[in-house]
Amino acid sequence: MSAAANTGAAKPSKTIATWIALLGGSLGLHRLYLYGRRDLIAWLHPLPTIAGAWGAWRMRALGTDDRLGNVLVPLLGATLAASMLAAIVYGLTAQTHWQARFGAAAEGRSGWLTVIGVISALAVGATVTIATIAFVAQRYFEWAAAPG
Numbered sequence: 001m002s003a004a005a006n007t008g009a010a011k012p013s014k015t016i017a018t019w020i021a022l023l024g025g026s027l028g029l030h031r032l033y034l035y036g037r038r039d040l041i042a043w044l045h046p047l048p049t050i051a052g053a054w055g056a057w058r059m060r061a062l063g064t065d066d067r068l069g070n071v072l073v074p075l076l077g078a079t080l081a082a083s084m085l086a087a088i089v090y091g092l093t094a095q096t097h098w099q100a101r102f103g104a105a106a107e108g109r110s111g112w113l114t115v116i117g118v119i120s121a122l123a124v125g126a127t128v129t130i131a132t133i134a135f136v137a138q139r140y141f142e143w144a145a146a147p148g
Helices: 014-027 029-035 040-044 046-062 067-092 095-102 112-145
Strands: none
Touching: 014 029, 014 046, 014 067, 014 112, 029 040, 029 067, 040 046, 046 067, 067 112
């Protein structure tokens, strides 16, 4: 979908898009900011996030042996990792490419807020990705070793 779908008068800022992806990306808020309310992908983001959060709630309430919770929790990790990747990509996009894609007014060079956003997204994204992989691997081997 093109950036023309963003019908707002203001052109999207790279710094703001980075921070929205960092703070609310798993709910699709960054896509709503960049592409507008008609972006179907933005409306699909909350589904796996809510399902994964529900899985985490189930595991907390019912214990770690809850199979449905174990299946749903990685969805939360995947959506968080994907939104952190989006924040990194937005923050590291060259200003000329950003202007060509979104028609944004020249911001000049990226400021410290963008750099801090990218560093934060890298830290959170790496942590969530490693934790999700470890969680899935642990559950897989526990289920494979379980008798019967």
